[in-house]
Amino acid sequence: MAKEITSRSEDYAQWYIDIVKKAQLAENSAVRGCMVIKPHGFAIWENIRDQMDRMFKETGHQNAYFPLFVPKSLFEAEEKNAEGFAKECAIVTHYRLKNDPDHPGKLIVDPAAKLEEELVVRPTSEAIIWNTYRDWIQSYRDLPLLLNQWANVVRWEMRTRLFLRTAEFLWQEGHTAHATAEEAVAEARQMLDVYAQFAEEWMAMPVIKGAKTANERFAGAEDTYCIEALMQDGKALQAGTSHFLGQNFSKAFDVKFLNENNQQEYVWATSWGTSTRLIGGLIMTHSDDDGLVLPPRLAPVQVIIVPIPKPSEALSEAAEKIMRALRAKGIRVKYDTDMKNRPGFKFAEHEMRGTPVRLGLGERDLLANQVEVARRDTKEKTNVSLDGIADYVETLLETIQQNLFNRARTYRDSHTTPADTFEEFQHILDNKGGFVLAHWDGDGATEEKIKELTKATIRCIPFDGEKEPGKCILTGNPSAQRVLFARAY
RNA sequence: CGGGGCGUAGCGCAGUCCGGUUAGCGCACCUGCUUUGGGAGCAGGGGGUCGUGAGUUCGAAUCCCACCGCCCCGACCA
Numbered sequence A: 001m002a003k004e005i006t007s008r009s010e011d012y013a014q015w016y017i018d019i020v021k022k023a024q025l026a027e028n029s030a031v032r033g034c035m036v037i038k039p040h041g042f043a044i045w046e047n048i049r050d051q052m053d054r055m056f057k058e059t060g061h062q063n064a065y066f067p068l069f070v071p072k073s074l075f076e077a078e079e080k081n082a083e084g085f086a087k088e089c090a091i092v093t094h095y096r097l098k099n100d101p102d103h104p105g106k107l108i109v110d111p112a113a114k115l116e117e118e119l120v121v122r123p124t125s126e127a128i129i130w131n132t133y134r135d136w137i138q139s140y141r142d143l144p145l146l147l148n149q150w151a152n153v154v155r156w157e158m159r160t161r162l163f164l165r166t167a168e169f170l171w172q173e174g175h176t177a178h179a180t181a182e183e184a185v186a187e188a189r190q191m192l193d194v195y196a197q198f199a200e201e202w203m204a205m206p207v208i209k210g211a212k213t214a215n216e217r218f219a220g221a222e223d224t225y226c227i228e229a230l231m232q233d234g235k236a237l238q239a240g241t242s243h244f245l246g247q248n249f250s251k252a253f254d255v256k257f258l259n260e261n262n263q264q265e266y267v268w269a270t271s272w273g274t275s276t277r278l279i280g281g282l283i284m285t286h287s288d289d290d291g292l293v294l295p296p297r298l299a300p301v302q303v304i305i306v307p308i309p310k311p312s313e314a315l316s317e318a319a320e321k322i323m324r325a326l327r328a329k330g331i332r333v334k335y336d337t338d339m340k341n342r343p344g345f346k347f348a349e350h351e352m353r354g355t356p357v358r359l360g361l362g363e364r365d366l367l368a369n370q371v372e373v374a375r376r377d378t379k380e381k382t383n384v385s386l387d388g389i390a391d392y393v394e395t396l397l398e399t400i401q402q403n404l405f406n407r408a409r410t411y412r413d414s415h416t417t418p419a420d421t422f423e424e425f426q427h428i429l430d431n432k433g434g435f436v437l438a439h440w441d442g443d444g445a446t447e448e449k450i451k452e453l454t455k456a457t458i459r460c461i462p463f464d465g466e467k468e469p470g471k472c473i474l475t476g477n478p479s480a481q482r483v484l485f486a487r488a489y
Numbered sequence B: 001c002g003g004g005g006c007g008u009a010g011c012g013c014a015g016u017c018c019g020g021u022u023a024g025c026g027c028a029c030c031u032g033c034u035u036u037g038g039g040a041g042c043a044g045g046g047g048g049u050c051g052u053g054a055g056u057u058c059g060a061a062u063c064c065c066a067c068c069g070c071c072c073c074g075a076c077c078a
Helices: A012-022 A039-058 A079-088 A126-136 A181-201 A248-252 A277-286 A313-327 A343-353 A363-367 A389-414 A422-431 A444-454
Strands: A026-028 A035-037 A069-071 A091-094 A097-099 A107-109 A114-121 A145-154 A168-178 A208-211 A223-230 A236-246 A256-258 A264-266 A268-275 A303-308 A333-335 A357-362 A370-375 A381-385 A416-418 A435-439 A457-462 A482-486
Touching: A012 A026, A012 A277, A035 A039, A039 A145, A039 A168, A039 A181, A039 A277, A079 A126, A079 A248, A126 A145, A126 A168, A126 A248, A168 A181, A181 A208, A181 A223, A181 A236, A181 A268, A208 A482, A223 A389, A223 A457, A223 A482, A236 A248, A236 A277, A248 A268, A268 A277, A277 A389, A303 A313, A303 A343, A313 A333, A313 A357, A313 A363, A313 A389, A343 A357, A357 A363, A357 A389, A363 A370, A370 A389, A381 A389, A389 A416, A422 A435, A422 A444, A444 A457
Parallel strands: A303 A333, A303 A357, A416 A435
Antiparallel strands: A026 A035, A069 A114, A091 A114, A097 A107, A145 A168, A168 A268, A208 A223, A208 A457, A223 A236, A236 A268, A256 A264, A357 A370, A370 A381, A435 A482, A457 A482
């Protein structure tokens, strides 16, 4: 047993922190609210990034890069967006330091170096991007404009948590321009589908697609779509959002195009984003009290070969042969050449780091022409013949990927509960947790009241929800379909 | 940003209430030997501005003040 990880049942929040730190994914830095992403954590992010990037390219998008700083006058141009982010912006006011005359060796901000106009450190890039798009778009032939950027953004959060909410985080933000509202909505929906597909097929994290209520909508959006996942403690995590921005930004930044009839029209917009928060979701979907559990498709190392008791000429030679066969199939495999630690220590270590498959290879295995195959997800161990080991491992990795998804979906489904009365609703939230499907009258004030009473919010109005009429659990007013409630991160 | 808790070696902690020689312990680290199929044992060794700053005092990890950070609860938050 891993002695150092707090168990989930004892203290879920501490368990999460323990996993992040013990699996060496990230740690707090000298900067308030900002984390250092360590090599293992960053390798996971690189895998997430690379695959999502492929999916963006396959759907016709290109990457570009826009500045970190947004002049305040541009930032405030789209009023709702500016208002929504105003409370959490870092602002650059000066561009120079100078020696402090009163304290040798110390520096002070040079008051003579005050900027004419303050620069907002981007909390999101709509403003700077739409200001740029104005010059890029003249005609319907320039549309659609389909760009994405991989970047860091800063949101001065009051309370931060590693990966889930940090003051600076890495993300991707897509920003597209279209000739018609229909086309923009279709784009926003398409990208939500891309997110859902990525979450389910790569992260093995089942998600529910839906629309946000007006209260939960992105500042400046006409409509916000999202994917919502359920964590092991019964709380929901918003894993990605895609927004139909209407003409709000094109009007704010005066982005017009000439249509086929030679008439000026404002452009229709979308934006969509996912962040390093996904890693938090990945952790809380699959990991256990022994450490991180990674889906094979995103694991930096998919197979670790542990020589028992330690590397020797014969064992290393056998390991090399296995590695060649696995690599020929595109499997990421590593041989543990550490001479210092004993096998038991290494087993625990690799489990902590979430490596999906471990091959234990000792002299007695060589004699029997076999290897011990251990699965991280189920902890099962099997002896497998070295003949055809690559095929076996290839199949096993797919099996693990599928098993993790099925396991998470079973959990999610068994923690998605309908409620027809407010008492029932509250009881489920307090005792079982998870998603609660309940009727809501569509009124923002009702939503607020429910949140106040239960701390649960409407995660989304599911797209695939049955159009089953009913009565709002709070007001009794008519409702057309159940919406998805949960307490959330 | 409000309430509570905490900050002593890389990590986890004792010591602080009640000031007093050279600040301890476990893990980790270094060296050696014995070990090695689920987190090894023994022996020796290195590592500290006690979160930061300013005070009180002959003397401060310990008392006072301010600040910073972390964790929890709340408010806030795509």
